[in-house]
Amino acid sequence: MEFVRAAGLRQPGTAGEWVAAGPTGKGNGMRRTPIWGRRSGAGEPRRNGAAVVAVLLTGALALAGCAKDSGSGGNNNAQGKGCQLSAPPAGAAPTTSAAEQQPAPQAPAMRVGLAFDIGGRGDASFNDASVAGLDRAKSQMGFTDVKALDAGAGEPEDAKQTRLRQLAREGYNPVIAVGYAYADALKLVAPEFPGTKFAIIDEDVQGIPNVTSLVFAEEQGSFLVGVIAAHKSQNCHIGFVGGVNTPLIQKFEAGYVAGAKAAAPDIKIERKYLTPAGDFSGFQDPNKGSEVATGQLEAGADVLYHAAGASGKGVFSSVKSANALAIGVDSDQYNQPTVAEYKDVIISSMLKRVDLAVYDYIAAVARNDLGSMPKKFDLSIDGVGYSTSGGKVADLVPAVDAYKTAIALGEIKVSDKP
Numbered sequence: 210m211e212f213v214r215a216a217g218l219r220q221p222g223t224a225g226e227w228v229a230a231g232p233t234g235k236g237n238g239m240r241r242t243p244i245w246g247r248r249s250g251a252g253e254p255r256r257n258g259a260a261v262v263a264v265l266l267t268g269a270l271a272l273a274g275c276a277k278d279s280g281s282g283g284n285n286n287a288q289g290k291g292c293q294l295s296a297p298p299a300g301a302a303p304t305t306s307a308a309e310q311q312p313a314p315q316a317p318a319m320r321v322g323l324a325f326d327i328g329g330r331g332d333a334s335f336n337d338a339s340v341a342g343l344d345r346a347k348s349q350m351g352f353t354d355v356k357a358l359d360a361g362a363g364e365p366e367d368a369k370q371t372r373l374r375q376l377a378r379e380g381y382n383p384v385i386a387v388g389y390a391y392a393d394a395l396k397l398v399a400p401e402f403p404g405t406k407f408a409i410i411d412e413d414v415q416g417i418p419n420v421t422s423l424v425f426a427e428e429q430g431s432f433l434v435g436v437i438a439a440h441k442s443q444n445c446h447i448g449f450v451g452g453v454n455t456p457l458i459q460k461f462e463a464g465y466v467a468g469a470k471a472a473a474p475d476i477k478i479e480r481k482y483l484t485p486a487g488d489f490s491g492f493q494d495p496n497k498g499s500e501v502a503t504g505q506l507e508a509g510a511d512v513l514y515h516a517a518g519a520s521g522k523g524v525f526s527s528v529k530s531a532n533a534l535a536i537g538v539d540s541d542q543y544n545q546p547t548v549a550e551y552k553d554v555i556i557s558s559m560l561k562r563v564d565l566a567v568y569d570y571i572a573a574v575a576r577n578d579l580g581s582m583p584k585k586f587d588l589s590i591d592g593v594g595y596s597t598s599g600g601k602v603a604d605l606v607p608a609v610d611a612y613k614t615a616i617a618l619g620e621i622k623v624s625d626k627p
Contacts, residue, residue, distance in 0.1 A: 290443065291440075291442060291443050291444075291445060292439055292440075292442060292445035292472070292473030292475065292476050293445075293473065293475065294439065294440065294472055294473055295471065295472055295473065295474065297472075297607075297608040297611035297612060298611050298612060298614075298615040298620065298621065299611075313346075313349035313350055313572065314350055314572055314575040314576050315350060315351050315575075316350045316351065316352050316575035317350075317351040317352055317353075318352065319350065319352040319354070319382075319571070319574070319575060320352070320354040320355070320356075320380055320381045320382060321343060321346070321347075321352065321354070321355050321356075321381060321382075321383060321384075321385070321571060322355075322356050322357075322358075322376030322377070322379075322381030322382075322383070322384040322385065323339065323340075323343060323355070323356070323357040323358070323384075323385050323387065324357075324358050324360070324369070324372045324373055324376065324384065324385070324386050324387060324391060325339075325357060325358065325359050325360050325387050325388075326360060326387045326388030326390060326391075326492075326518075327360050327362070327388070327390070327489045327490075327492045327493055327518070328360075328492050328493050328518045328519040329359045329360065330357070330359070331547055332492075332493075332518055332519040332547075335387070335388070335518055335539045335540075335561075335563060336387060337540055337545065337547075338539050338540045338561070338562075338563035338564045338567075339385070339387045339410065339563050339564070339567050340357070341540070341563075341564040341567075342563060342564035342565065342566065342567030342568040342571075343355060343357075343385075343567055343568075343571070345564065345568050346567070346568050346571040346572065350571065350572070350575060354381075356376060356379070356381055358372045358375065358376065360372075360390075362490070362493060363490070366393065366394065367394075369386075369390065369391050369393075369394035370394040370397055370398055373386060373391070373394055373395060373398040373399075373407070374398055374401070374402075377398065377401075377402040377405045378402075381405075382404070382405045382406055383405070383406040383407065383408060383570070383571065383574050384405060384406070384407050384408075385407075385408045385409075385410070385567060385570070386407065386408065386409040386410065387410050387563075388409075388410060388411055388412075389409070389410075389411040389412040389455075389457055390489060391409055391412070392409060392412040392414060395407060395409050395412075395414060395417075395420060396414065396417065399417050399419055399420050400417060402419070403418075403419055404419075405419060406419055406421070406574055406579070407419055407420045407421070408420070408421045408422070408423055408567075408570050409421075409422055409423065410423045410424075410563060410566065410567075411423070411424060411425070411457055412424070421570060421579055421582060423563075423566040423567070423570060423582075423586070424584075424585050424586070425561050425562075425563075425566070425585065425586045425587070425592055425593055426585055426586065426587035426588065426592065426593055426623075426625075427457070427460040427461050427464065427516075427559075427561060427593060427625075428460045428461070428463050428464030428467070428623045428624065428625040429464060429587055429588045429593050429616050429623050430464065430559040430560060430561060430588070430593030430594055430595065431460070431461045431462075431463070431464030431465040431468065431514070431516075431559050432464040432465070432467050432468035432471070432612065432616065432621075432623045433468060433559070433594070433595045433609050433612060433613055434465060434468065434514055434536045434557055434558075434559045434595055435464060435465040435466060435467060435468025435469035435470075435471075435472070435514075436468040436469065436471065436472045436605075436608065436609050436612055437468075437536065437556065437557050437595065437602050437605055437609060438465070438468075438469055438512040438514060438536060439468070439469040439470075439472035439473035439476050440472060440473075440605050440608070441512055441534055441556060441601075441602070441605075442473075442476070442510075442511050442512045442534075443511055444509050444510070444511045445473060445475065445476050445477065446476070446477040446478075446479075446508075446509045446510045446511060447469060447476060447477070447478055447479070447510050447511070447512045447513070447514070448478065448479035448480070448481075448502070448505035448506070448508075448510035448512070448513040448514070449461070449462050449465050449466070449478065449479065449480045449481075449513070449514050449515075449516075450481060450482075450483070450498060450501050450502055450505070450513060450514070450515040450516070450517050450520075450521075450524050451480070451481070451482040451483065451491075451515075451516050451517060452482070452483055452484070452491040452492040452515075452516060452517035452518050452520055453482065453483070453484050453485070453486060453487075453488065453489055453491040453492060454482035454484070454485050454486050454491075455486050456626075458482070458516050459625075459626065459627050460625045460626075461514075461516035461538070461559070462480060462516070462627050463623070463624050463625055463626055463627045464623050464625070465478075465514050466478055466480070466627065467623055467624060468612070468623075471612070471621075472608075477509070477510075478510075479504075479505040479508055479510045480627075481501050481504070481505065483497045483498060483501060483517060483520055484497075491517060491518075491520060492517060492518030492519060492520060493518060493519045493520060494519075494520050494523070495519065495520055495521075495522040495523030495526070496523055497520060497523065498515065498517050498520035498521060498522065498523030498524045498527075499523030499524065499526050499527045500523070500527075501524075502515075502523065502524040502526075502527035502528060503527045503530075503531075506527060506528070506531045506533055510533075511531075511533045511534060512533065512534045512535070512536065512556075513527075513528055513533065513534075513535050513536070514535075514536040514538070514559070515535070515536075515537070515538055516538045516559075517538075521537065521538065521542070521548075522547075522548055522551075525537075525542075525548055525551035525554065525555065526551065528551070528554050529550075529551050529553070529554045532554075533554065534554055534556050534601075535551070535554045535555050535556070536555070536556060536557050536558060536559065537555050537557070537558030537559070537596075538558060538559050538561070539558070539559070539560070539561045539563065540558065540560070540564075541558050541560060541596040541598050542555055542558045542596075543555045543557075543558065543596060543598035543599050544598055552599065555599065556599065556601040556602055557595050557596050557597065557598075557601070557602050558595065558596045558598075559593065559594075559595060560593060560594040560595060560596055561592075561593055562586055562591065562592050562593065562594070565586065565591070565592060566586050566592070569582060569583075570582065587617075588613055588616050588617040589617045594613070595609065
């Protein structure tokens with residue numbers, strides 16, 4: 210891990226800011242800082258600036274070793290007592306900001322189309338998060354006409370075009386494409402339907418006026434769970450399982466490694482992808498996820514983080530069999546029914562607020578105010594984060610929130626490249 214010194218953030222006994230530059234060689238369990246966009250009731254806030262509430266640190270933050278998980282799912286075969294940990298960053302000066310709340314717009318005549326990514330509804334991850342945002346919008350905005358189309362395993366590229374055209378021709382507006390795999394199809398289809406508003410999640414599509422891109426700072430949220438992994442590992446040895454080796458999933462890897470190295474510079478990290486770029490089966494192959502996870506566990510890793518969609522179920526299965534610990538992705542996977550049998554080993558999840566982005570986009574369409582959409586869903590507006598469901602990381606909240614504050618204020622820069 211390489212750090213770059215800049216002005217601002219002090220580490221004990223030094224001056225300057227530590228900037229993570231990347232490695233060299235709900236009771237829902239959701240941590241939300243009020244001034245970064247806390248949501249309440251049926252309303253939807255505006256986000257006014259990046260002011261944040263200070264994290265007040267105590268002596269407890271100067272942790273001398275990894276905190277052993279006291280609940281079920283701990284690694285009883287640990288080889289050591291954990292990592293030698295760095296102190297978290299110092300807290301920022303207190304500031305306050307009142308989030309401006311807006312009532313949810315009423316749009317009973319709206320018809321919303323959704324084109325799923327590989328894995329579809331029930332993946333306990335990315336697709337389910339998009340459904341959660343759509344369901345919230347339906348409930349609060351009063352529309353009922355929704356159509357969602359599934360992606361097929363190994364389908365040809367033109368199948369994506371067909372789904373988008375079908376939704377647009379049937380009058381659904383807006384149409385939301387879930388996943389970067391739709392980028393090429395959307396570039397062809399959107400110009401054919403200039404009166405239809407389209408959104409795409411996870412791809413920055415430029416130059417098409419009726420397309421809105423919903424993108425995230427996955428590296429920032431992954432940094433936080435990397436900190437958690439370093440604190441919870443008894444072997445000072447952790448792992449990352451990526452679904453498909455693409456620049457998007459590499460952002461998860463980069464942040465996770467950076468966070469773990471920030472907390473424990475000497476930590477050992479296993480990293481492997483299930484499939485190469487272009488082979489999307491890596492997002493829907495639990496058997497392969499289990500195989501790769503088993504290899505990392507046998508190598509000595511005792512905390513695994515996956516960014517592998519439905520393949521993550523296989524990761525969880527292997528982690529449970531090894532009596533190790535796991536970190537989920539996208540949704541709060543501790544509370545996902547489709548992976549409930551593994552919840553005892555899921556200590557946290559990196560929250561990628563696809564639900565928030567989908568809801569905000571639909572609300573902006575209803576208000577005819579797409580210009581209000583954020584350019585990126587990052588930590589400063591709680592577009593990414595981490596979960597605390599199950600209480601297994603309750604002892605780490607002050608330390609993790611200290612890193613969260615520093616990142617949101619720009620005092621720690623997290624690279625999006627491994």
